[in-house]
Amino acid sequence: MLTSHERLLRNLDWNLLYTFLTIVDESSITGAARKLSLSQPSVSNALKRLECHLGVKLITRRKGVFTLTSQGLKVYEYASSTRRVLADMAAQFSEDEHAIHGEIDIQIASHIHCPAFDQTLADFHQLYPNVLFTINTQPSAEIVRAVKDGEIHIGICNKKTSQTGLSFDLLGYEQMGFYCSRRHALYGHTDLSIEDLSGLSYVSFESDQPGEGLSAIAQLRSQQPFWGKLVAVSSNEEEIRRFILAGVGFGALTVEGARPYVEQGALWQLPPYQQLPVADIYLVTPENVPLSDVESRFVAMLRQANSRVVEQIHFAH
Known part of the structure; x- marks a missing residue:
């Protein structure tokens, strides 16, 4: 059996509360009727029904007097709060029915700097503000595997494979330089050669391996066998940079990603200064799995x- 409180919640009509709010806001039955495009008797009847539901007098009306009772003031405060909540809900669900909604899940190698990708994020959000982005970082090999297995549909990575069922679009290139921090013995030296790195401890990305996303660094290491001990590994550029800044060892970072830290004096570039290792940047998507609309x-x-971007770089006059 319903309690009186539960019966009130079940039977109370929001239209009555809304009419009451309008009466108070307009300070008259006549004004509320005009605002709501209703007849005055309809508005008066709505007020009476609300008072009957609540069992209290809400408004004192007589010649020259229109005031809220103490109970009416309480109801007005509660109803106003409810109106704000419902207004937010209405705004959420009454948007243009043709607006684009959805979610886009992207995995990206943490060190990638890609102007076309950054610009697309900005432009897409401007056009479709109701679309939710989720971006997580993974090693390039893991990104390729995730797209192949259908876990995600969009990946940005440095690794391209010959596997069927995957499409790879070249998005550009990124140069990798070698850096140390103020804690390192080579910091501030301007007369260095690549031989000065001989035997020094270094930190590395997980994908710094032959055939992986940063194989260009692995190739340089094989051509210049001066490297010392590997002391730290991560798949995340932020953590590689943390190791370098802490003085754990020197290591490779993207030139674009390191530039602000070099300008601040936190990082120092080491040789080689010419013919830096270059990593390709790919968009990887499934060939045989339909993408969602967004x-x-x-x-x-x-x-x-x-x-x-390609046209501006290679064909601009």
Whole structure:
């Protein structure tokens, strides 16, 4: 059996509360009727029904007097709070029915700096503000595997494979330089050669391996067998930078990612200074699995942005 409290919650009509709020806001039955496009008797009847439901007098009305009772003031405060909550809900669910909604899940290698990708994120959000992005960092090999296994549909990585069922779009390149911090013995030296790195401890990305995303660094290491002891490994650029800044060892970072720290004096570039290792940047998507509408739009926009970047770099006059 319902309690009186439960019966009130079940039977109370929001339209009555809304009408009451309008009466108070307009300070008259006549004004509320005009605002609500209703007849005055309809508005008066709504007020009477609300008072009947609540069992209290809400408004004192007589010639020249229109005031809220103490109970009416309480109801007005509660109803006003409810109106704000419902207004927020209405705004959420009454948007343009043609607005694009959805989620885009992206995995990206943490060290990647790709202007076309950054620009696409900005442009896409401007066009489709209701789409939710989720971006996580993974090693390039793990990104390729995740796309192949259908766990995600969009990856940005340095690794390209010959596996069927995957599409790879070249998005650009990133140069990798070698850096140390103020805690390192070579910091501040300007007359260094690559031989000065001989035997020194270094930190490395997980994908700094032959055939992996940063194989260019592994190739340089094989050509210049001066490297010392490997002392730290991570798949995350932020953690590699943390190791370097802590003086654990020197290591490779993207030139773009390291530039602010070099300008601040926190990092110092080491040789080689010419012919730096270069890593390719790829967009990897499934060939045989249909993308969602928002994913398709994003991928198409990214490809267009990349084409514009390539044109500006190679064909601008």
